[in-house]
Amino acid sequence: MQKTITLFEHQTCPYKYLKEEYGFQRGLYRNYIAHEENLGVLKGKWLISQHFRVNPFQKHRFYVQYDDFSHDTPLNQVLKLAARQMRNQSMDSNNRQQLAMLSDWMDEVNILPTLNNAVLGQVIFTRLNERFRPLFNLARLFLKHQAMETKVGATKTFAYTFDMNKLFEKFISRFLQKHKGRILRGTGYENCGILEKAHGNHKWLAKDDIGKNIFMLEPDIIFKKEDGSVPLIIDTKYKTLNGEKRKKEIKEGDMYQAAAYAQVYKCKRVILIYPQVDNKIQEIFKLSGIDASVEVKTVNLSTDLPKEVLKVIEELNIIVAEK
Numbered sequence: 001m002q003k004t005i006t007l008f009e010h011q012t013c014p015y016k017y018l019k020e021e022y023g024f025q026r027g028l029y030r031n032y033i034a035h036e037e038n039l040g041v042l043k044g045k046w047l048i049s050q051h052f053r054v055n056p057f058q059k060h061r062f063y064v065q066y067d068d069f070s071h072d073t074p075l076n077q078v079l080k081l082a083a084r085q086m087r088n089q090s091m092d093s094n095n096r097q098q099l100a101m102l103s104d105w106m107d108e109v110n111i112l113p114t115l116n117n118a119v120l121g122q123v124i125f126t127r128l129n130e131r132f133r134p135l136f137n138l139a140r141l142f143l144k145h146q147a148m149e150t151k152v153g154a155t156k157t158f159a160y161t162f163d164m165n166k167l168f169e170k171f172i173s174r175f176l177q178k179h180k181g182r183i184l185r186g187t188g189y190e191n192c193g194i195l196e197k198a199h200g201n202h203k204w205l206a207k208d209d210i211g212k213n214i215f216m217l218e219p220d221i222i223f224k225k226e227d228g229s230v231p232l233i234i235d236t237k238y239k240t241l242n243g244e245k246r247k248k249e250i251k252e253g254d255m256y257q258a259a260a261y262a263q264v265y266k267c268k269r270v271i272l273i274y275p276q277v278d279n280k281i282q283e284i285f286k287l288s289g290i291d292a293s294v295e296v297k298t299v300n301l302s303t304d305l306p307k308e309v310l311k312v313i314e315e316l317n318i319i320v321a322e323k
Contacts, residue, residue: 028076028105028106028109029071029075029076029128029132030069030070030071030073031069031073031128031129032068032069032070033067033068033069033070033072033073034065034067036050036063036064036065037063037064038054038055038062038063039062039064040060040061040062041062042064043062043064044064044065044067045065046062046063047065051063070108071106071108072108072109072110073109074119074120074122075123075129075132075136076109077109077110077111077112077119078115078119078120078123078136078139078143079132079135079136079139080103080106080109080111080112081111081112081114081115081143082138082139082142082143083099083102083103083106084099084103084111086099086142087100087103115140115143115144120140123136164238165236165238167238168236168237168238168275169220169238172220172221172234172236172273172299172316173194173196173197173220173221173236174196175312175316176194176234177194179309179313179316180194182313182317183313183316183317183320184320185317186317186321187317187320187321188321188322189223189231189232189320191226192223192224192225192232193224193225194221194223195221195222195223196220196221197218197219199222201222201230202216202217202218203216203217203264203265204216204217204264205217205260205264217261217265219233219234219235219261219265220234220235220236221233221234221235221236222265229266230265230266230267231267231269232269232270232271232320233258233261233262233265233267233269233270233271234271234272234273234320235254235257235258235261235270235271235272235273236272236273236274237251237272237273237274238274238275239251239254239274240275240277241274241281241296243279248281248283248296250272250296254272255285255294258270258272258294259290259292259294262290262292262293262294267292268291268292268293269292269293269295269322270292270293270294270295271294271296271297271319272294272295272296272297273297273298273299273319274296274297274298274299275298275299275300275301276298276299276300276301276302277298280298280300281296281297281298282295282296282297282298283295283296283297297319299312299315300312300315
């Protein structure tokens with residue numbers, strides 16, 4: 001049975017995941033590696049013909065062949081190269097740190113300058129190293145810039161799933177941060193700070209019978225002014241809406257959550273952003289009892305990024321701009 005992992009569960013702990021799930025707790029795979037060297041001692045098998053060709057006048061040298069039980073196997077070389085390249089490309093500090101730990105763990109393994117078919121052809125799986133086959137296949141896909149497809153094939157690797165709620169949230173928040181100047185231009189929020197996941201600005205919905213805070217509120221994105229006020233809150237929802245329905249199939253829990261944000265943060269404007277499936281949806285719901293509204297809007301992410309990054313910037317600018 002294939003192992004299924006969650007991307008966000010393990011994206012910051014590849015070292016721990018590899019160690020616990022794929023047999024690294026039993027140590028790196030070792031195997032006998034054949035060496036041919038011209039040594040000052042007789043070791044292993046003396047290759048007479050090569051000896052006289054290499055050492056015609058050096059009687060103190062021996063051209064020998066011997067086997068060394070070593071970690072420096074083609075399998076480990078491929079895994080180490082993948083770890084090094086992933087470390088160079090990763091933008092996550094925890095990933096880089098733990099991939100560095102993994103590379104250090106394989107310190108006895110020589111690093112390949114690049115991947116080639118000759119090295120791949122030397123990797124042979126037996127019952128002793130079969131547990132590393134999924135990792136090898138994944139490393140090969142990464143190093144050869146290939147992708148996994150959701151269909152039956154000859155390559156066996158482990159499957160993984162994305163937590164799309166977190167991925168959608170991260171994309172919107174990081175995109176807003178990266179392109180803040182252009183997205184907020186002309187919106188009235190140019191001087192606001194953009195805080196991801198409240199960043200110490202979380203609040204509590206209620207207190208229990210002993211006066212202790214309970215039910216923490218943690219919006220995805222908070223727009224905060226210098227005076228501490230919060231004019232805008234954005235929450236992302238990776239859910240499908242239906243523009244033909246009266247309530248657009250918006251979950252009541254999402255609206256209750258948005259209303260709680262508006263009341264507790266004293267925020268007059270809360271936007272719920274959903275991915276656009278068919279037609280664009282833009283709805284405004286006035287909340288009862290407080291001077292605030294919840295806006296439901298969709299963003300089209302079926303674009304060719306980064307080529308069409310300006311298109312997404314313009315769309316988010318329209319979403320954020322107060323009408």
